[in-house]
Amino acid sequence: MSIDDRKIFLTVVGPEEVIRSLSAMEKTDAFSVSEPQPVDSLADAVDAVLGPDKIGQLMEFATVTLQLNIADAEEVTPPDVGADATIAFISALKKQLASVDTTEKPRVLVRDGMTNDEILIVDESTDERVAKEAIESSATR
Numbered sequence: 019m020s021i022d023d024r025k026i027f028l029t030v031v032g033p034e035e036v037i038r039s040l041s042a043m044e045k046t047d048a049f050s051v052s053e054p055q056p057v058d059s060l061a062d063a064v065d066a067v068l069g070p071d072k073i074g075q076l077m078e079f080a081t082v083t084l085q086l087n088i089a090d091a092e093e094v095t096p097p098d099v100g101a102d103a104t105i106a107f108i109s110a111l112k113k114q115l116a117s118v119d120t121t122e123k124p125r126v127l128v129r130d131g132m133t134n135d136e137i138l139i140v141d142e143s144t145d146e147r148v149a150k151e152a153i154e155s156s157a158t159r
Contacts, residue, residue: 024085024086025083025084025085025086026083026084026086026103026104026131026153026154026157027081027082027083027084027130027131027132028081028082028083028084028128028129028130028131028137028153029079029080029081029082029128029129029130029131029134030051030079030080030082030111030126030127030128030129031057031077031078031079031126031127031129032077032078032079032115032124032125032126032127033076033077033078033118033120033124033126034054034076034077034078035118035124036111036114036115036118036124036126037054037078037079037080037126038054038078039114039117040080040110040111040114041053041054041080043110046106047085048084048085048102048103048106048107049082049083049084049085049103049106049107049110050082050083051080051081051082051083052080052081052082053080054078054079054080055078055079055080056076056077056078057077057078057079058077081131082107082131084103084104084107084153085103086103086104086154102150104149104150104153104154105146105147105150108140108144108146108149108150108153109146111126111140112140112141112142112144112146115140115141115142116142123141123142124141125139125140125141126139126140126141127139128140128149128153130156135156137152137153137156138152138153
């Protein structure tokens with residue numbers, strides 16, 4: 019993760035449905051999410067020989083920008099988390115994960131936006147406070 023003027027940049031990697039729904043959310047004062055991108059290049063997808071036993075869940079990634087200093091913000095989504103961008107983002111991500119209808123519990127990998135180092139894996143049961151600590155502590159490395 020990179021800090022630039024009180025901002026943290028993350029890369030989130032996960033199931034297409036989750037990343038697309040997260041990217042479709044309105045930008046807030048707390049965080050914004052870029053347009054989703056495929057994990058594999060289009061050329062790799064075209065060249066791949068896919069049979070019924072080889073088709074897996076499509077993975078995508080997006081860049082997330084967390085604004086750490088939003089105390090003056092008038093409105094933060096979701097409203098029950100106050101003005102904490104990291105918790106607002108993790109809460110929104112967990113909500114998107116819970117809405118996916120699959121037999122397996124979907125998970126999203128959160129990476130440092132600059133170094134691509136793995137920070138944590140988020141699923142429906144992730145504790146927002148533990149995730150916040152992991153994300154913000156990796157920003158001080």
